[in-house]
Structures are given as C-alpha cells and as structure tokens.
Amino acid sequence: MSLDLSLLALVLSAGLALVWGQVRREPLGGLAWGAVLIVGLAGAVAVSAGWKSSLRRNGGPTAEGRIENRPIAVADDGYVSSGRCRACHPRHYDTWHASHHRTMTQVPSTASVVADFDDATVHHFGRDFRFYRGGEGFFMQMETPRSRSSAEPAESRTLELVLSTGAHHQQAFWFATENARSLGKLPLTWLVEERRWVPYGSIFVAPPSRLDMRAGVWNRTCIQCHVVSGRPRWEPESGHDSRVAEFGISCEACHGPAQGHAADHRNPLNRYREHFSSEDDPTLVNPEDLSHERSSQVCGQCHSVFELRDARSRQAFDRDGFAYRPGDDLHASRHVFRYGPDEDALVVQQKLESSPRFFEQRFWPDGMVRVSGREYNGMLETPCHQRGTLSCLSCHVMHQSADDPRPREEWADDQLQPGMRGNRACVQCHTEYEAVDRLAAHTHHPARSPGSNCYNCHMPHTTLGLMKAIRSHTVDNPNVATSIAAGRPNACNLCHLDQTLDWTSQKLAAWYGIPAPELSPEEREIAASVRWILEGDAGQRAIAGWHYGWPPAREASGTEWMGAYLAELLDDSYDVVRFIGYRSLRELPGFADFDYDFVGSEVSREVGRLRALEVWSDGDRPAPSKPLLIGDQGALIQGEFDRIRSRRLDPVVILAE
C-alpha cells in the first residue's frame, strides 16, 4: 500500500507541475523539475509513514491482531505461514490446500463452514438448538425450557462460533467465552455425509454423553496438533491467551519454521544454486530426505499417543509450544507410549495415576493401538519399520504428484500414493509376491480376490475412529490365540463373518503352521462375528458391525442372515455402535430406505430394531446354519440368540481417538 501511495503522490506532484507550467505558459526548467521530484518524494514518505503509524495504532496490518475472543494466528518464532510458501511452491501449496490437514482448524467463514447454518433447528439434551448466520458470523442459540409447571419463559443463550475442527467426515465448532481466548466446546457436531447435527459425544465410542460445554479443551488439547506451533499460554487470572503460527496443519508443521529458508531464497542466485544442486536444502527440512525413522516421526508428532516427560516440559509447551521440530528425534522431547515394552516407567506411572484407564482407552491388551489418528504407534510395533525401512511415506504422499491421474478428492481421502490401495505397498520390498502364482500360493485365495490383498490379512480394520473401522497400522499376522487373549478380532473372521474361530484356527494351522489354540465349545461352534455382536464389548460390536457392511466380507459371507444381527445393533447402548449398525444395515437388500434415527429416543430405537427384524423376516430366507444361529426355516434360533446375548457384560468402553 505504501508503494501505491508513493507513486500516487509522485504522479500528483508531476501533474501539478505540468498544470503550473501551462498556467504560466512556459515549460518548467530542469531545476524546477528537480524541485518537483524532491517535493513529491517527501510527500510520499510522509504519507507512507502516516499510514504505517495508523496500522500500528490499530493492532497490526491484519484483522487477526484486533481479535480478542479466540486464539489468534501470529506467524513469529521463525514461522512465516503457508501464504509465504505459496508464492514459490504453487503446486505444493495447491495439493496441501486440497488436503484435510488444512481444514483441521479453520475460522468459520462461508468458504470453510460445511454445516447447516440456514436457521437449522434441532432438539437434543432436552433443549432446542438453532444455528444461524448473522453478518459475517456464525451463531448457535440454545433454548433451555423451564419446568413444565413454570410460567417463566425459556432461558436462551446465544454463542458465537469462532473456530471449527475438520470438514471431511465431521465438523465440530468452538464458541467464544468470556474468559479471554479460552474456547468452549459446542455440544453438537455436524456429520458431513449424513448432513445433520448430532450430539458431540455421539461421534465417539463412549457411553451416552450429557451436555458438555466446558471451556479450555481446545486451548489445552486440540491446540497440540490441529494447528502449527500452538501455544496455550494459560494465565490463571485471565484465562488462555492462546496463539498459533497458523490454523490447520500446514507447510511448517512438517517442514519446520521457514523464515530462514524464505530469507535465503529471496536471492535468486541461492535458488538457482539449489535447483541445479543434488544436495539437500540446508535451510529447510524435507521429510523425504530424512531416514525412515525421522521422517515417520514428523507424522508421529501428531499421529501418536504421547506425553511430555515432565512438568518443566509441559510449562515450556504452554509458553512456547512444543520443542520438537521436524528432523529432530521425537523421542528425545516426549514419551511415545507403548503398551507392552514401555520402559519409561516414571512417565507411565504418572500417567496411570492421573488416568488409570489410559492404556485400555487407546490400546488392545496385546499392545496394538485401537484408536484412529495414532498410526505412528502402530508402525513402531511393525517389523517392517523396526528391521526394514518402512515409513509413513512408503505408502502415503503429502503432495499429490503432477502425473497422478486420480481426482484431487480421491487422493486427499487418505493421501495414499498411486496404487497403494492394492499390493504395491508391500511388494515394494516383498517382491516375491509380485508373481500371481506365488501370491495365490501364499494367500490360498485367488490372486485377484480381496483375500489376496496383503492389507486385508496383515492390516485389518481393527482401529476405531470417525465412526468407522480403520486399518490397523501394525503389520502383523492373523492369529486366533491373540483374538481370544486380547479380544482383538482377527482378519480372517472379519472377512469370513459366517465362520467360527475353530474354522480359522484350522486354516491357519494347515496353511501356515500356526498352532491351533484350545477352544471352548462356543468358539468352535458359533461364528466369531456373531459372538462379537452379541456378547462383545462396544469396541468389538462396532468393529464387527462395520464389517457387516464391508463389501469383501459381504461377498465372502453372504448377506441374507445379517439383518438379524444388524437389527440388534440398532438398539445398542452406544451411539456409535448404533450408527455403524444402521449404516451397514442400509447396505442390505430391502433396507436402502430404512428410516431410523441413531440418536433418537430409546423407544424409537427399540421400534427401529423390531421394524428391521420384520423387514429381514420378509426378505430372502438364509440357509440353515448352526454357526449363525439360523434354524431350518431360515429363522433365528431365538433361544440360543438370547442366551448368548444375555451374557454380554457390556463394560464401559471409552476410546480416546
């Protein structure tokens, strides 16, 4: 702006000089033109200085500096923000911009909000919630009715929503409080695919939630990973004064602070020296140039279950953000938890004292991580990473390449390299299975069937998050003994939903020499998925229920019998389990238009279950099957069903995704 003003002042001075010359009817001499130039420059300097001074008085050149009711983005401490990167790296910027990393935290705007704010009204927690836009802002009005007998009007509270989280599967919102920049948690979340508002607690594997609008959760927890260089800055007297380098997960989260790089590369000679050099750029970290351990740690700084080592580190984080920078040894500055071989006893003990169920909320009892977003923990336990060179970048790519033919949205879904949904990921190293006959001989399944997809056996969907089952990122082998001991469903029975653990153990023993464990009569006779649905805990029910809708499993197991079990999930005590069950149910013939509300009243859910059973009874009858508790007429063997169902202990399961 100052350049514009300077030019304007110069042009005006020259124009005045010309006019003056015309009035006097003689052109100006060289001396006069020199004087005009000096006066013009002086005027330009004065105007620029006045403009800058005015900006300083207003708190900075951007509106961000004037905001007081939410955390603000201030690019300092070596950070410059993605806007600066864009100028020189347009393709990388563009691919990042299309990724869901960018939208992890956004300031609500017409461009960023995908939820319904067009006067949408919903009723939850015994209250009416209305979502609407007002000017540039987004608001929620909450009406709390008085008791029925009271004649007083309802209590009304209006909240301004100042930050959002996510935009891919769900969009959560945070509201401004009267407590500095501390944010309150909006009790409702927008489900993108379903296009509806649901209680925030309903999207997690957790017992039914109550109205929770606590302040400070974002400032303490989300700020750790959903922004670049978050600093909570807690002040006991005034509340949080949180600052971030940039909202969302952007360039400098993975490449480190870029101020030095940007300054160095302002010089074109430095840029071209780097263009023509085979050496790594010393001014910035490129995870692709790091060792497989260090590059994975860049992802692991967020995608892991971790804890800072001591109170001093936590204080430093609160003030200055994490000490870790991409390229550093992640484990030097924080403790990444491992369930079994965790040697750092002090941190673990401290954690267990404050949160006794910490591990079971995140790991299966055999040490495999069971919540989404913690994939680095999974990979740490993988032999391919421990003894080989497997890293996150072996399969994933953070910037879609120019010659990748996939639509940008398809790439952005999991940010996988081309071909990585098939066996390419594994045969990069395990080249022996590139040959179709060798692959089929190893898998005992046709080479092009889902049973010959490496992932399906070695990375089954045993992780939960985002209201679905997600692939485990620990590469391991299916094992019935582990299924029994840890309760973690095995890959074979997650595809062959109609088979028993006995069937699986016999196959694994015959094909791979895995010893068959001792099994109970029911483990030998009843299909494993049926038992997980009927008597498993909420985590097992969610995983099994999700697989009832998984196409390879439906193809391998048949679907005529599934309605009876998915109907059971419609009346589950966990919201997420009901949601997953309903989503799988809709995939069955005759259920595409089945109407059901997974966050409806208890009565409506019970009615939904009965209606689903009715629809199932009217459909094609399944063949009799003892493992599936289907009798001669294709009907459920109700006595057995009820007997196994009554054994469900239903322990409280809270998965901290």
Added chain:
Amino acid sequence: MTEIPDESNEALLLRTRRRHLVFGWWALFGFALLGLVLEGLHGFKVHWFLDSGYETRRLLWRLAHAHGVLLALVQLGFAASLPFAWPDDSRGLRLASTSLLLAGLLLPLGFFVGGIEIYGSDPGPGIVLSPVGGVCLLIAVGRTAWALAFCRASP
C-alpha cells in the same frame, strides 16, 4: 554525428525501415500464432499448462505472447517514425535499430524458453534472455525518444 561513407543515409533509412517492417510483421505473425496455441492449450485443458503446479509456465508463456506481439507492433511503429528521428544520424540509428531487433527477439523468447522447464515459481535458465532484451529495449526506446526530441526532423 559520423557519416558512414559507403552508404547514403537515405539508403540506410530505407534498409532499416524494411528490416523492421519484415521483422515486425513476421514477429506479429509468430507471436499471434503463439497466442492461438495458448488458447488451444486452454481449450483442450492441457494439464501441463493449466494445473496449479504450472502456474509459472502459464504466466511466462502469456508474457512471451504479450511481449512478442507488443514488440512486433513497436517494430512497425519504429519503422514509421524513422524519417522523423534520424534524418542524418546513422550511428544512432544503427544502435537503436539493432537494440530494438534484439529486444523484439530476446525479451519474448526469454519468457518462452524460461517457461519450458520451471522450478516451482522460478523459471528455467532461459529467462536470462529477458532482462538482456529488456535492456536492449530501453536503449532502443531511449535513443529513439532522444532522437525524436532533439533532432531537427525534415520528413
């Protein structure tokens, strides 16, 4: 004001005029054709021209087209203004003419070649031609302006 002994000033003016007219019209043809090609790249949604990663190439080739066409028109204007500017200054004429021809070639070609291989937002090494062409253009324009302002024209 040195005269070239073996060629009359009038002959030099004629030769120079013809040279700029030929160059100008052919450059206009060539760079207008480049414009058509660029439109074609848009029309057929060619990814190595339109994708976001190729923003630099798109900019450089558009600059090549624009500068090429404009400088072709400048050559024609220069040819038209010759008798007014250089009634008798053959050295100045040669300097301005050569510089303008070099500018008409180097400036747009620098943009075009620089856009063939790009490094993010940085053009390829061919871009060095453009500033050289730019300097030539300044010399030609400055020298012509000077000649027009201070020579006693006799068309």
